[in-house]
Amino acid sequence: MNLIFLGAPGAGKGTQAEVVSEALNIPQISTGNILREAAKNGTEYGVKAKAAMDSGALVSDDIVIGILKERIAEDDCKKGFILDGFPRTVPQAEALDAMGIKIDKVIEIAVADDTIKQRVSGRRVCEGCGASYHILYKPSKIEGKCDKCGCATIVRKDDQPATVLERLAVYHEKTAPLKNYYEKQGKLVTVEGQEEVSETSKLTLAAVGA
Numbered sequence: 298m299n300l301i302f303l304g305a306p307g308a309g310k311g312t313q314a315e316v317v318s319e320a321l322n323i324p325q326i327s328t329g330n331i332l333r334e335a336a337k338n339g340t341e342y343g344v345k346a347k348a349a350m351d352s353g354a355l356v357s358d359d360i361v362i363g364i365l366k367e368r369i370a371e372d373d374c375k376k377g378f379i380l381d382g383f384p385r386t387v388p389q390a391e392a393l394d395a396m397g398i399k400i401d402k403v404i405e406i407a408v409a410d411d412t413i414k415q416r417v418s419g420r421r422v423c424e425g426c427g428a429s430y431h432i433l434y435k436p437s438k439i440e441g442k443c444d445k446c447g448c449a450t451i452v453r454k455d456d457q458p459a460t461v462l463e464r465l466a467v468y469h470e471k472t473a474p475l476k477n478y479y480e481k482q483g484k485l486v487t488v489e490g491q492e493e494v495s496e497t498s499k500l501t502l503a504a505v506g507a
C-alpha cells in the first residue's frame with residue numbers, strides 16, 4: 298500500500314507514520330533523509346540535489362521527485378511505502394501523479410490547533426544539557442529544573458504559543474488545497490487525533506486496514 302501522511306507540526310504525524318510502517322512492514326520515507334542519502338550515494342538525481350544544496354538553492358520539485366522515484370524503486374518498497382513530508386503542494390502532488398507514482402491513501406492526522414498549542418507550549422528544554430520535558434507528560438522532578446544537570450528548563454522560541462499559531466496558520470493555508478486535491482480523488486482519510494497516542498494509533502491502523 299502506498300501512503301502519504303499529512304499533519305500539522307505537533308499533530309503527531311511522524312509517530313503515526315512510524316506505527317503504520319512497523320505494522321505493514323513498509324518503509325517510512327522522509328524527503329529530507331532521502332535527499333541527503335542520494336547526495337551521499339551520488340545517484341543521478343543525488344548529484345543534482347547536492348549541486349543545488351551546495352549552492353544554497355532550493356532543491357527543485359523535479360529533483361525531489363526524481364530521488365523519490367529512485368528510492369521507491371528499491372526492493373523494500375515492493376509492498377508499499379509511506380511518504381512523510383511530501384508532497385506539500387498541489388503542483389508536487391500533480392508531479393507525483395504525472396510520474397506514475399500511484400498513491401492509495403492519504404492519511405491526515407487531524408488535531409485541533411488549540412490542542413496542539415497546549416501540547417507544544419507544555420514542552421520544556423534544559424538550557425544546560427538540552428534534555429527535553431513536558432509539564433504534563435514528562436515533568437521534571439522539580440518544576441523548572443533539569444533532572445540531569447539542575448539547570449533551568451525553558452520554553453523554546455519555536456514552542457511559544459504565538460509562534461506555534463503562526464506555523465499552524467501557514468500549514469493550513471498550504472495544505473488545504475492539497476487535501477482538496479486528494480479528496481477529489483477519493484483518497485483522503487482523516488484520522489482524529491486522540492488524547493492518548495495509542496488511541497490515535499488504533500484509529501490510524503484501522504484507516505489503513507492493518
Ligand SMILES: [Zn+2]
Pocket residue numbers: 423424425426427428443444445446447448
Ligand atoms: Zn540538563
